[in-house]
Amino acid sequence: MAAFKAIMISHFKLLARNKTHIIGSMGIAVISMLLFGWVFGGEGAGINVNIGLTQKAEGQLQETFVNTLEGMEQVTLVYGEKEELIEGLKKGQTSVVLEVPEEPFVPGQEPLVIQAYYDASSPMTLQAAQGIVSQTVTGINYAITGHSPVVSLQWESVDVKKIRYIDFLTPGLLGMLLMWANLYVGVGLISMREQGILKRLGVTPLRPLTFISGKTAAQVWFSLFQAVIFIGIAMAMFDVTVASSKGLLLFLIILGSLSMMSIGFLIGSFVPKTESANAVTMMISFPMMFLSGSYFPVDGAPKFLEPLIRVLPLTHLNEALRSVFNSQVVLWDIQTAVLVLLAWIAGSILVSSRVFRWQ
Amino acid sequence: MARESIIAVSDLKKAYGEVQAVAGVSFAVQPREIYGILGPNGAGKTTTLEILEGLRLPDSGKASITGLDVVRNQRAVKEIVGVSLQTTGLHDNLTVEETLFMFRAFYKNGQSVDELIARVNLLEKRKARVSSLSGGQKQRLALALALVNDPKVIFLDEPTTGLDPQARLSIWETIEELRDAGKTIILTTHYMEEAERLCDRIAIMDGGKIIAEGTDKELLGMLDFSGTIEGPLNGLKEQLQELKKEETTVKVIFTEDRFYLHSKDLVESLRQVLGKFEQEAVKDLVVRRATLEDVFIALTGRVLRD
CATH class of the missing domain: 3.40.50.300 (P-loop containing nucleotide triphosphate hydrolases)
Structure with a gap:
């Protein structure tokens, strides 16, 4: 027990003194959160839409249409000649260009046709612009004809809270933080072997199992420490909240750290040199970070990638963390994720303990 | 034991x-x-x-x-x-x-x-x-x-x-x-x-x-000598050759310009060597006791350090 504690404390100090490690794990997560949080507006301000208009309309109906658009907070109208506006549309200055006919509208005859041009290269704003324009047109139709809608839809969210992008992002970045903080445990092990540190430990009565569990405990404590700071910043800067119990979150952070370490130890078991282990860790971590949806959802991933995505521990960790942050769940609700993470840990212990050597 | x-x-x-x-x-x-x-x-x-x-x-x-x-x-x-x-x-x-x-x-x-x-x-x-x-x-x-x-x-x-x-x-x-x-x-x-x-x-x-x-x-x-005298030849190779006959001498090795004399009795051998040089001032004469290096060379024919 004394040996376990000694290894744990020493390795915690080593982690805390390794600036590269801290920048590479918590640093990247915090910076990503701040940048994405600010750029995509944590406050859910909505998307601003620029709409191009060919002319200041003359007829009464045209005027109503333009005034309605002008009255919308998120809409900025840009007037100009058609050709000039289309050019601007191609350059992304506007999302939609509307050509409003000059002829006055005669009730009972052909409807007034507003020609809308769009450029599909920025789908997010285009979607918003199309919505706004269609809504405006429908509204005017009802107003003029005096009909009231027969069927209407009312959307209401049953989520515990209104999910903003930052709420989606924070748990994913936490998963990524845990990955960066623990995946390199294998590289560390190989480097200790190369430096003769493991050999020096090998001539003491220290058991390999005591050493590995002490080092693992240090990693978990340090991951927890980094996770708390990261979540603290998310709460202070972006009002991120945890919908489920904090105990479940704690459990997931520990399990997540262990599962990421399990990949690290597997690398440490099979790769002989620090340099190649570094490369292998990179080749695993980068694709995993994106495939597991740390930054954005991967629902649209091609079919052939699906099995790979489902086997990655980070995918399950991210999903479970999102549930814990954004919905009210209990352990039972995230059982699949927990089982997959446990399987990784068990597999790694089984393999690594067989191939471990001091030198 | x-x-x-x-x-x-x-x-x-x-x-x-x-x-x-x-x-x-x-x-x-x-x-x-x-x-x-x-x-x-x-x-x-x-x-x-x-x-x-x-x-x-x-x-x-x-x-x-x-x-x-x-x-x-x-x-x-x-x-x-x-x-x-x-x-x-x-x-x-x-x-x-x-x-x-x-x-x-x-x-x-x-x-x-x-x-x-x-x-x-x-x-x-x-x-x-x-x-x-x-x-x-x-x-x-x-x-x-x-x-x-x-x-x-x-x-x-x-x-x-x-x-x-x-x-x-x-x-x-x-x-x-x-x-x-x-x-x-x-x-x-x-x-x-x-x-x-x-x-x-x-x-x-x-x-x-x-x-x-x-x-x-x-x-x-284990060595048959207790030390070595090493010095420059100074053109006295023939005179130094004579030292081979001395009872205290084990072996004399000559290189191009130096000699190495393995001796059983360093003091006696030194006296003999100095006698050969007579009036000439002898610079760079080294007298050293046998070391484990000599033992290693005697046993393996190689030097210890590479």
Whole structure:
């Protein structure tokens, strides 16, 4: 027990003194959160839409249409000649260009046709612009004809809270933080072997199992420490909240750290040199970070990638963390994720303990 | 043997693939002895020690320390031996005292960290990171780690390799203090002056085997000469040739411009050599006593250091 504690404390100090490690794990997560949080507006301000208009309309109906658009907070109208506006549309200055006919509208005859041009290269704003324009047109139709809608839809969210992008992002970045903080445990092990540190430990009565569990405990404590700071910043800067119990979150952070370490130890078991282990860790971590949806959802991933995505521990960790942050769940609700993470840990212990050597 | 051996090694063998690193090594070490293993790189010194330390398993043969078999009672052996490896193998980002506290925790019994730090003269470096230590200070810390469990037997693998003379002297003094404190020490080295100064008995290893063993006097006694006179020829080769007939001369070797005279009696031979030079001022005349290097050359035909 004394040996376990000694290894744990020493390795915690080593982690805390390794600036590269801290920048590479918590640093990247915090910076990503701040940048994405600010750029995509944590406050859910909505998307601003620029709409191009060919002319200041003359007829009464045209005027109503333009005034309605002008009255919308998120809409900025840009007037100009058609050709000039289309050019601007191609350059992304506007999302939609509307050509409003000059002829006055005669009730009972052909409807007034507003020609809308769009450029599909920025789908997010285009979607918003199309919505706004269609809504405006429908509204005017009802107003003029005096009909009231027969069927209407009312959307209401049953989520515990209104999910903003930052709420989606924070748990994913936490998963990524845990990955960066623990995946390199294998590289560390190989480097200790190369430096003769493991050999020096090998001539003491220290058991390999005591050493590995002490080092693992240090990693978990340090991951927890980094996770708390990261979540603290998310709460202070972006009002991120945890919908489920904090105990479940704690459990997931520990399990997540262990599962990421399990990949690290597997690398440490099979790769002989620090340099190649570094490369292998990179080749695993980068694709995993994106495939597991740390930054954005991967629902649209091609079919052939699906099995790979489902086997990655980070995918399950991210999903479970999102549930814990954004919905009210209990352990039972995230059982699949927990089982997959446990399987990784068990597999790694089984393999690594067989191939471990001091030198 | 009068006393019971504390370390007994018999017919130890270890091969790495095709290379027979240790090819049947047997020796015994008495309590309170400093036993030196001298030999060139690749002689099998380190592998022999690593088997005794429990780092490697022998292919065949037996080794025991205080009666404990190093293979079957590995952990018990590790409790009572102290080790300083060739590479110190320390964490750069821990301090001197943190390193000592960590290693102290691995053993049931041992010395206090304060005592150890004082013993190896690292008091002023107590809170310093290992990365900031000089080579000599790192080696002293490694020595302190070898003492952390107050061991009965201490293994030192090339404890002064790469150190400057002053740092080397400081390590030697500490090793002598340990011997005086009742420890049994095995050290490997390829410095003959280190072996001569420190070791009670020396084993000379080459090609995985012990090719000679004994006190330095016994080993030097294997030579048929007690020292060498070396000097410039100064065109006196013929006169110097005559020295071959002298009773005290063992052998005279000539190179292009120098001579080497192996002698049984250095004082007598020196008188004879100076006689040959007569009035000429002799510069650069070297008189040296035979060393273990000479023993190694006599045994293997090669020089010890590469």
